[in-house]
Amino acid sequence: MLKMVVCIKQVPMVSELPWNPKTGTLKRELAEGMMNPACAHALEAALQIKSRHSGNITAITMGPPMAEEVLYEAIAMGADDGILLSDPAMAGGDTYATSYILARTIERQCPNFDLVLCGCFTSDSETSQVGPQLAEELDIPAAAYVEDFEIKGRKVRMQRISDNFLEIMELAMPGLMTITTRSYVPRYPTLGSLDEAFEHQQIKTFKAKDLGLDLKTIGRSGSPTRIINVYSPTAEKKNVVLKGTAKKVVDDILAGYGDKISGVIGKDLKKK
Ligand SMILES: Cc1cc2nc3c(=O)[nH]c(=O)nc-3n(C[C@H](O)[C@H](O)[C@H](O)COP(=O)(O)OP(=O)(O)OC[C@H]3O[C@@H](n4cnc5c(N)ncnc54)[C@H](O)[C@@H]3O)c2cc1C
Structure with missing residues (x-):
């Protein structure tokens, strides 16, 4: 049993x-x-x-x-x-x-x-x-x-x-x-x-x-971790218009959002 x-x-x-x-x-x-x-x-x-x-x-x-x-x-x-x-x-x-x-x-x-x-x-x-x-x-x-x-x-x-x-x-x-x-x-x-x-x-x-x-x-005295802050994350959206030549637009995208794009595609875009 x-x-x-x-x-x-x-x-x-x-x-x-x-x-x-x-x-x-x-x-x-x-x-x-x-x-x-x-x-x-x-x-x-x-x-x-x-x-x-x-x-x-x-x-x-x-x-x-x-x-x-x-x-x-x-x-x-x-x-x-x-x-x-x-x-x-x-x-x-x-x-x-x-x-x-x-x-x-x-x-x-x-x-x-x-x-x-x-x-x-x-x-x-x-x-x-x-x-x-x-x-x-x-x-x-x-x-x-x-x-x-x-x-x-x-x-x-x-x-x-x-x-x-x-x-x-x-x-x-x-x-x-x-x-x-x-x-x-x-x-x-x-x-x-x-x-x-x-x-x-x-x-x-x-x-x-x-x-x-x-x-x-036990309780708080037995707890090594503390919650410092609790909040609801808010998503912010904004429109950005990039102007100029194709090269300038790509450079601006990479300068402004390269880290985020790298994170999404799992590849460091700064590395040649
Ligand atoms: C008087 C009192 C008040 C409490 N108030 C709160 C409160 O306001 N908010 C809060 O979140 N917790 C509270 N707790 C419980 C405790 O602090 C949490 O259960 C603990 O930190 C679990 O974290 P978790 O939810 O991330 O668990 P996870 O690790 O995500 O849970 C995974 C699994 O572990 C088991 N488990 C988790 N917690 C418990 C539990 N308490 N009892 C039995 N099995 C468990 C379950 O099987 C659960 O599915 C209280 C406890 C006491 C005695």
């Missing part, structure tokens, strides 16, 4: 979210939360493995108390249990602190795991760092952006698409994979299963001290 852990982040439902036009930032506090789409694909992958090989799926999320909603949803889809990591001391953590907390939780609560599955990225921060960093913290092999996989004994055989190449790779268990959003289309939980999950299932909730975490290693 395979023991699987699926890491799920609750993200704001951006389509319904107002922006602050002055600062260009999302008004997160007004947002409804939803399961990060790539996490739903990772969960679906685990559910398909469970139905083929039998297994147990623990869904874990770190976030504010409302993040427990995604755990109930995961249970309604077919996960066996849910773990919520929520503590003001964990807030403001970067991917490093997040991976650290997830790893220490998995070691304590799911010590004999075979597979950890993550989404390939989130829709709100999109760093793609948590999966690989979590594998480092757990000291297990990992593969990112996995399209499809199957279990062969104690190995996972997977397909990845990288730079338009299809790669077939094997990973020894215990291991970690991040799953893309191209395959494993998530199932919809039924109303009955949602009702059953929200009404009758218990989510295990842990704070930092329950996990024996040193406060210096």
Whole structure:
């Protein structure tokens, strides 16, 4: 029986979210939360493995108390249990602190795991760092952006698409994979299963001290990165009329836009 852990982040439902036009930032506090789409694909992958090989799926999320909603949803889809990591001391953590907390939780609560599955990225921060960093913290092999996989004994055989190449790779268990959003289309939980999950299932909730975490290693104090500024990039368009002989026009294009053209065509136009 395979023991699987699926890491799920609750993200704001951006389509319904107002922006602050002055600062260009999302008004997160007004947002409804939803399961990060790539996490739903990772969960679906685990559910398909469970139905083929039998297994147990623990869904874990770190976030504010409302993040427990995604755990109930995961249970309604077919996960066996849910773990919520929520503590003001964990807030403001970067991917490093997040991976650290997830790893220490998995070691304590799911010590004999075979597979950890993550989404390939989130829709709100999109760093793609948590999966690989979590594998480092757990000291297990990992593969990112996995399209499809199957279990062969104690190995996972997977397909990845990288730079338009299809790669077939094997990973020894215990291991970690991040799953893309191209395959494993998530199932919809039924109303009955949602009702059953929200009404009758218990989510295990842990704070930092329950996990024996040193406060210096989590939240803002445990985060080596800082967001300096968040803004919406604005595209500027303008018309430029170049005049003169053909040679002068070409020289002016290269002088004004040579770097950009070089970047697009991948060739340094200044090199003769
Ligand atoms: C009280 C509290 C408040 C928080 N508030 C915010 C906030 O306002 N905004 C914010 O972006 N983050 C918040 N977090 C969570 C944390 O800071 C981010 O999850 C983390 O930095 C992930 O970065 P990312 O989205 O780029 O992940 P990526 O690396 O892009 O995510 C890849 C995958 O890693 C896994 N993963 C990522 N984050 C989590 C998570 N939190 N729990 C479980 N699995 C995860 C998922 O499988 C995901 O698909 C909060 C956490 C706490 C405890």
